Structure formats: C-alpha cells, structure tokens
Amino acid sequence: MTDHLLADPHAPCPADPPPSGGPRDIVILGSTGSIGTQAVDVVLSNPERFRVTALSANGGRVAELAEQARRLRVRTVAVARADKADDLREALRAAFGPGEPLPEVLAGPDAATELAGSECHTVLNGITGSIGLAPTLAALKAGRVLALANKESLIVGGPLVKALARPGQIVPVDSEHSALFQALKGGTRGEVRKLLVTASGGPFRGRTRAELADVTPEDALAHPTWAMGPVITVNSATLVNKGLEVIEAHLLYDIPFDRIQVVVHPQSAIHSMVEFTDGSTLAQCGPPDMRLPIALGIGWPARVPDAGPVFDWTQPMSWDFFPLDEDAFPSVPLACHVGALGGTAPAVYNAANEECVDAFLAGRLPFTGIVDTVASVVEEHTGGRTDGSPGGTDLTLTGVLEAEEWARARARELAARAVVEARA
Template identity: 75%
Template sequence: MTDALADPHYRPYSSAGAGGGRRDIVVLGSTGSVGTQAIDVVLRNPDRFRVVAVSAAGGRVELLAEQAHRLGVHTVAVADEAAAEPLRQALTRLFGAGKEPALLVGPQAATEAAALECHSVLNGITGSIGLRPTLAALEAGRVLILANKESLIVGGPLVKALAKPGQIVPVDSEHSALFQAMLGGSRAEVRKLIVTASGGPFRGRTRAELAGVRPEDALAHPTWDMGPVITVNSATLVNKGLEVIEAHLLYDIPFDRIEVVVHPQSYIHSMVEFTDGSTLAQASPPDMRMPIALGLGWPDRVPDAAPAFDWSKASTWEFFPLDDDAFPSVALARHVGSLGGTAPAVFNAANEECVDAFLAGRLPFTGIVDTVAKVVQEHGVPSSGTRLTVEDVLEAEAWARARARELANASTSEAAGV
C-alpha cells in the first residue's frame, strides 16, 4: 500500500504527455492560489505542458473565462449553477459564437473534469469537496498532482485503495520537500519526518495573548499569500496538523515519527532524518511555483520554475520547538489521525465551519480549535471493522458541520449574555 502513494523512488509514468511530447493537464480550482500559479508555470513552458480543461467554484467568472481563452481549453467546469449563464456569455465574447469550449455545470462538474482524457490532473480545490474529483482522477488512471490535502485526509483509505504506484505527486511545499528529501535513502532507512511550520502571524504568543486576535490579524500571514481558510488554518496551525495526517498517509510513517518544527523564514520546507543520523532538507525561497512545477513535470524538473537562493547574501535561518499549549491543533490532529475512520473528516469539517464563524465574528480565535476539539470528542471513536465509504465521509462531515455551527452559535449567545 505504501508504494501506491507518493513514493519518489517509483516512476512508472513517462515524461511525455498526450500532446506530441507535451503533457495535457486538467486544472481543478484554476482561479485559486495554486491554480493561478500552476497556469503561470504552464504558460511559461508551452513546449512541456498544455491545459485542456479548467474548473472553478464560480466566484470569479471573468477570470475563469479569461483563463480558458488564454489557454485554449476544450472544457470549462463550474460548480455554481448561478454562474453558468454569466460564464457562457463571457466565453462567447472571448471565443466567438459557436467556438466556445464545452461547459460542465453543477456540483459534479469538477468530478467530471477530473475524468477527462489527459496525462495529469492538478487538484487545487480547497476543502473536502475535492474528494470526489481526487477519486475520479485516480479511477481514470490520471497522474494526480495533489494540492487538495483535505481529500486525502478525509478519505485516506478510499484514496489509498485506488492509487496505483507513483500515481500521486504531492504539491504542498512540505510534502514536496519530503518527497524530494526521501530520495536520499530507502524507505526502511527513514527514521523521522520533520515538517516545518512558519509559525504564522502569532508565533511566540501565549494562549492568553491569542484570545483577542481579530480576523484581519489572522489573515496577515508573514510569508505565504493564500486563500482565507488556509491562511487562518496557518494562524491556528490546524494546517500543520492536517499536514501531519497527510504525511502519515502519503509515506506510511507512524505519527510518533513525524515531528513539527517552527521555522519562521520558510526557507526549509521539510526534512527527513535517516537512521544513520543524517538529515536531508529541501530548501528554496517561499514560492509555490517550485513544488507545483515539480508536480507537473515529475520525474523531470522544470528549469527556472521559481527563483533560487542568492548564496552571496548573508541570511539567518531559525528553528523553534512547537508550543503545544498555545497551538494545540497539531496534537489534536495526531489524535484524530490515530483514530482514523471518519474522525479526520469530522476534524476537517468542524474546522471549516469554525473558521467561517471566526471570520464572521461569531467565534473567538482560540474558540476555533476548542470547538473543533469538542466536536471530535462528541464524535467519539469511529466504529471498527467496517470499510469506509464516501457516504460515510459525507454523513460524518454533515454532522460535524451542524454540530460546529450549534456550538459556535451558543458561544455567540453566551458572549452576548443571551
């Protein structure tokens, strides 16, 4: 089962794509942070890659249409049915009447796009709604360039059952770093995975000092430019907890051998410690185009995908232990990952609802993880002896979202003295 996931030593797929030497790519979540940067990599390497389809939720119709036109795609997918008509009009305006690409509309649009004929599918969707597209891409035999960590986390056994050797290449900077560093030895020689964290905007603060954090404070990440949910997850370090679960699932390393270290500069993206005491680190300036390009091109690297370090300039790289008291999310994620079953889905769904409540001013910053912990506790230990299904995941998520909203609303009423 291990080799079915992100094993850097296994390279069954040819470097040639479906387009006469070029790889045909489907980009899911094309208008988001990962999607737009992936398209930038593609446009700068037209001899290597060609995007044949783009998919988005529908909040940025004009950008989606512009991407489709600039890339010359044959298919566009949009989840929001209300965005379909404005998108059709924009595509007609750009392509000309009768020359528009095919349009997929509705909640299953991204899943349909993921199964289209291509070499690779980049899943850059945010959230667990990326699960069905992930499964569709794997079932169709596509190389899955995985930026949507939530689909692996909530549907781990489902994803692992479908993935063939070398079929998944991770795009998260941390997991791409682990992927590369593990080339330095065999799987049996790996002693420990060390996942680095920037520490977010609140590194060094105590739990008491975090109580009054405002949404605008949490959205001011010192290193990365990401969407609001991921940015808040980075501030609470929930994102790092999710990455610990993802690392466990990708590389089949026990949780007690996956460590989190705070590295504010975000130059070293993660490290692998081997049994002889050697530690290999993957380092590059904080630019997501590098891991995205590696995912698109693997097993080949894409020249000049992102800027390299200027080693003629002095710099200082710092490392600090994780403060589990101020940021209990990583320990909670380890617990959830150990429980398995639907517990990761409950953790992720409850967190998404709590982040929304925080951004809407209905929940304090420290209340995010506290509320998620309550939902996880109420959910209890998943039943054993049954095979996880997509329906199990969706049912657990629906319950977790509803319960998280109830607890967040109760917190709001209590704070207001109602």
C-alpha cells in the same frame, strides 16, 4: 488497501508519456484559486512542456476563468455552481474573438469530478476543501497522475484514496510534502527515522494562549510569509493547516505519527526535512514560492527549469528553528490524535474546522474557540475514546460525507452556543 506508499518518489510514473516532443496534457481543478492561478503561470511559461485541456472553478470569478480559458485554449471549462453557467458562457463570448469556437461548458457539483476522469496525462487538484475528494477518486480511477494540492481529500478519505492509487500515481504539491517527496529520494523507506515538517508559525508565533484570546480576523489574515486564501490563511494562524499536513504526511509516506515532528521555522526557507537512521538529515529549501512544487507536481519525474526563484547565496541570511508550543497551538496534537483514531475522525476534524473558521471570520467565534470547538466535536464523534478505536468505520464516500454533514451542523450549534454564553 494497497501496501505501497501513496507518494513514492522511487516509483515509475504509471501514466503513458505524451508523444515524443509533444506537451503533456493537464487538467487544472480550482484554476482561479491560489494554486490554480500559479499553475496557469507555470503552463504559460512552458508551452513546449504542458497543454491544459480543461479548467474548473467554483464559479465566483467567471471573468477570470474565461480569460484563463482563452489564454490556454482549453477544450472544456467547468463551474461547480450551476447558477453561474450562463454567466460563464457570456464571459467566454466576451473573452474570445468573434467567430472563435468556444470551449464546452460543464456546470454543477459533479463537473470537476467529470473533468478529473477526462482524457489527459495529469490532473492537478487545487480545489480547497473536502469537496475535492470525489475528483481525487475520479482521477485515480481513470488512471491519471494526480498532482495533489487538495490535502483535504486525503485527510477525509485516506483509505478510499489508498485503495485506488497505484505506485507513483500521486505526486504531492503542498510545499511541505513536495519537500519530503524530494528528500526521500535520498534513501529507502527503511532508512527513514523521522519526518520533520516545518511551519512558519503563522502571524502569532511566540504568543501564549492567553495572548491569542483577542485576535481578530484581520490579525489572522496577515500571514507573514505566504499569500493564500482566507481559509488556508486562518488555518495557518491556528496551525490546523499543519495538523492536517501531519496527517497527510502519515498517509502519503506511511510513517507513524510518533516519527513525524513539527518544527517552527519562521523564514519558510526550508520546506521540510527527512532524518535518516545514520544521523543525516536532508532538507529541501528555496524561497517561499509555490510555482516550484506545482511545476514538480505536473512535470514529475522531470524538473522544470527556472520554475521558481532561487536564493542569492552571495547575500548573508540566517534561518531559525523553534519547538512547537502545543499549549498555545493544540491543533497539531489534536490532529495526531484524530489521525491515529482513523475512521471518519479526520473528516470530522476537518469539517468542524471549516465551519469554525467561517464563524470566526464572521465575528461569531473567538480565535481560540476555533480549535476548542473542533476538539469538542471530535470528542463527541469518537465518544471520548482514547484507546485508538476508530471514530466511525463507514469509510465509503457516502459515510464520509454523512460524518462531515454531522460535524458541520454540530460545530455551528456549538459556535452559536458560545456566542450566547459570551453575551450572557
């Protein structure tokens, strides 16, 4: 395992710069998702800086993917669903003009991984879920700069990622980790006392655990600040997303869990903070818009002018901060627990949560049952150990995937049992 920080704002960029005056070649994975579509906007607004060579998506929106390919004039387009390859080719023919050369089409579960290792300067991994791990590893193996928005690949495969990454090779794209990355420029690692990860609190901030029992999927999907996909939105409502971000912060910046604190900040104006040993705290702030961290991720170490909106400092505004209610939102302390256990425990936490979110959205599991079920699966996996021993040690890609498969199956079983018991 390497002994450097995974995300080091002081390290030089390891990839060769583009030719003088030329744009930087980018591969966008997950291009039709929230991160991907905003990344396309950033690129189209800065054609002198960026050129997209390849796009990948799951395959659910092939018409949008084809239109992105046309606007960006990419060389290759990939879909994870092999059954969507013909639909994509048809959509490309419709999007491109008669006689225009069409991009190469790749299809199948390994297509994004192939693109991640292709010739380019930076890979933006905006895939949702742990399926992003293999592309993350491929990009690192190929020596590409990795603009990482797929937190799950780091959560489930942290040691694998750390073993491959060179100093400066990973630039975080999550708004919180981008904020920490920028604030850490203000001092050395030895001067850091604490990382302060901000959370909006989601749509249920201030509610007690009892008041969360009857939350519906429609309630959970109504996030007050951010527009995101359904899984991430529900994760923000349970604060599982924040738990994952705490684990990610630990892995990226090598700060112990007892020095990473979650602070509820409803306005989402301050994206995270770093407290230094002299008592000063540096905060990165801006309107809640992902284009700025995306632009920083693909443009680092340079900043992209006018990448996102700015505050109007002539107008009055106020920002609030609250402590986290760990009784109502136990997902964060549970995440710290599995992060400290290490091994495959974080992969189990993440996989079980994904299954429980699906069950909740389908009406098969109550809102509070999401984290309760995840906790049960984690406890079974780790044998109830609390002494810090790892919940599984097979940290190969195969071992991680096997642990995830078990966790998903067990989470489905426990969710189904909860439905039967509720009806009894």
